[in-house]
Amino acid sequence: MTSNSLDKPWRRSGRAGYALRRVRALLHPPVSVYEMSADVRKDQDVEVRLRDGVTLRLNLFRPAGRSDPLPVIVSAHPYGKDAVPRRRRGRWSLNPQFRIMNQPAPLKISDQTSWEAPDPVWWAQQGFAVINLDVRGGGRSEGSGRLFSDQEADDIAQVIEWAAARPWSNGRVGMLGVSYLAISQYKVAALGPPALRAICPWEGFTDAYRDFFTPGGVVENGFARVWLFLSSRVARLEGGVAAERRRHPLRDQWWRAITPDLARIRVPILVCTSFSDANLHSAGSMRAFQQAGSRHRHAYAHRGPKWATFYSQQARSCQLAFLNRYLRGEDVAEPPPLRLEIRDRGDHIVEVRDEQEWPLARTEWRRLHLAGDGTLRQTQPGTGRTAFDLRRNAARFDHRFDQDTELSGPMTLRLQVATRGARDPRLFVAVEKWAQGRPVPFEGSYGYGRDHIAQGRLRLAVREIDERLSTAHQPEHAFDRLVPVRDGEEMEVVIALTPSATLFHAGESLRLLVCGRYPQPRNPLFGHFPTRYEPSRGGIAVISWTPDRPSTLEIPVIPARAVVPGR
16 A cells, blocks of 8 residues: 555644634633513423322423413423523523534524523424423432433323323424434334324434444444433433443344334424434434334434524424424425435535435445555456554545535445454544545534544444345444454455535545544544544554455435526
């Protein structure tokens, strides 16, 4: 392998400037808070007694002075419904996560908005009754809770039926919220409580093993550890996920039990399937759109900042129209199956258009072949190989586009690879966009502003594909047993990359990176903090290819639409 074919992506230039911007956002997050107005009524700590005698407590918000029955929105989480902005010495205190996780764009919330919940003041002003629920063990609710559990889902379903029977309710209930407040919706919807008429999970993974804790069979011990610790501090939890995940390194029955059955979801669903949360929610939320059993499935796909987008006027308008249709029965247009946003860089949207499915039916699946000179070619390069140190550098392969090219969909890397001197090796994959000799940054998980287009990873000992779950262009691994990785023995591995929608202009390049460690730095100022995936512990990897056994990157090329004369 030539030196031009090696890279160190964790040492990209521009770190100082990015660190300065991040420090400014940490000291002064662009989050503004407004006080609840007199036109909204709040009932604090309303009690709901469950069948087993445990009492849950919720805050209820309604438009003041109205006596007509209202549609209901429920958000449910363990974070504490009363953990909201407080005014101290003339300034608003914010959730620390607004500082820890970079905020690249402004957002505005009321002083009644808890972490990642819908703003109850705004929604009450739109004519909804809004419930912010402390789940079992959380906040002011009784009992001890279990994250991702059937018990939690049944509790929420009981609250939904309780709300539907109140005199201030029209009997139709929906759910809305981000992250855990999205994840908590899937199992509830699968139970099918009669009063639940629609759900709007805004960026929520659907498979805790595959999407978050152990993607590609690689343990995530950065944000996962922080989140589990903080959750245990704010809620009374039993059956700790932190301990259980150590006892269950493979995707066994314990993991399957906390995974929602998406096919059982029959209510209309509007899911946010952002491309800017690849380390957490992107793959799982797109899976929800693809596999939910509802006839009315809709996705809102974007690559903007998570919280600024959720609270934005555009996203709220989409959420409002969806909930008005299914909770009020208003004659508003049904959302498109997929609202797709294409970007050519992190801060610029090229196009937003309506699509019918994912992946797009008109996709031209193109295979780019890895070559020994560090390029990706559309033609087979013959026989060759390239080697790299699993800890010290990355193998690099570039492909230049001669014309404007849109890549929207999942990518898949297929490698013939052998390792030497590596114990339990892992491979990490990233796809970058390059223009004018430098990488083009995109929005990523936890507010990271220097992200790749797409990424993936694989622990080679769990490389077996689950043929039942895989489709032609979206492979899924089983992760249910270990397969030997013998020193020097060549094996075929398939690595699925996270979905994306990106335009490459003529003359710009795609760069494929393959390494044995996460290809981003972890520094809290300029790196992808707090992400941390367990790396390979050393050794050499050799990628090879022959005419009969190629190594390829499959990319989803979207044909340019024909221009209709006269338009």
